[in-house]
Amino acid sequence: MQGVNVKSEIGNLKKVILHRPGDELLNLTPNTLEELLFDDIPFLPVAQEEHDAFAKILRDEGVEVVYLEDLMAEVLDAKPELRRQFLDQWIYEAGIRTDMYHDIITDYIESNYPNTKDMVMKTMAGINLQELPQKDTHLLVDMVSDRCKLVCAPMPNLYFTRDPFAMIGNGVSINRMYSQTRNRETIYGDYIFKNHPDFVGTPEYYSRNDTFHIEGGDILNINEHVLAIGISQRTEPDAIDHIAHNIFNDETSPIDTILAFNIPVSRAFMHLDTVFTQIDRDKFTIHPGIMGPLTVFEITPDGNGGTKIRERNEDLESVLSEYVGEKVTLIPCGGGDRIAAEREQWNDGSNTLCVRPGTVVVYQRNNVTNDVLYKNGINCLVMPSAELSRGRGGPRCMSMPAWREAL
């Protein structure tokens, strides 16, 4: 499979990119939780077991599972000249601006992490000042500072591979993230798409250096022609204008309509996929809380290299039915009980990963919503979720499909 092919949310899933959570989760502390976008500290060994169970469910369904850390290590092993360039960029973007610390960190990594994958994992985990050799320089910092602090911040959100880059048909968007803490995550995708033999040559519809923020959790491939993007806490309308322009001007892309869903800005609804995912040809799960305030804008090419926009005032069900091409059913998470809906949406009850039409991976803890899905004829592949869910993302957020078969 050369390149990427994701023209729906539900076509038979053949290849997916995951990241197995690592030591970056050990660098979460109560004081940094908010900044690092976590609500609690997962217990790493159990989070890893749960993640391995997720990967196994996917493999058992015939999906090739590739890990972000392996792809990145393959890039650096194949092109050793990129190793230093990557390290320099990673250190700079971690906020290290002095030559002295730049050199100390580079020496530390080069001498302690000769194996490339270990090195990549270390860049994800972050560096504590006390790991670094103490310089015999009589610096004030060595006299008065707490030696236990992070000099390079961890990237605990990396296991949400959905967000830093996103497949759009046969192309990719390398995102500019909303928050400081997530922006370095996109370095890996940038190297992989520019250098990895399996991905090089993929048209790029957005770049990490573009001005406005957009995240993969807001990007849903409805079909070959129609793309949905959430206007949310994480994705700015300006970014959608920009990406629409790039997609419409790519002659190889059949996408001719972008639907922008304006969802309320809140932590609970951070991305479109936290309130809404497709689970079958004609079925979506949805958080009932967004049914009221949702406005949809239809963006199409104007024929002169620009775009035109139409506001849709019909209800969500009619708008979706029109684009999906058949009458769709929206299945509310929590089964109509408002408290269950809010509780389970918080734990990603409507954030499912579809492996083929009608078969989805779901979190075990959302039992009310899962029962509703069963009753609607959906085959739920249930994964354990006590620890992973503390990061506020579900099976869709934790996966980036690279290849789906045509429907």
Ligand SMILES: NC(=[NH2+])NCCC[C@H](N)C(=O)O
């Ligand atoms: N596509 C998603 N819904 N991703 C969830 C990401 C969760 C992560 N803690 C964040 O706040 O960024």
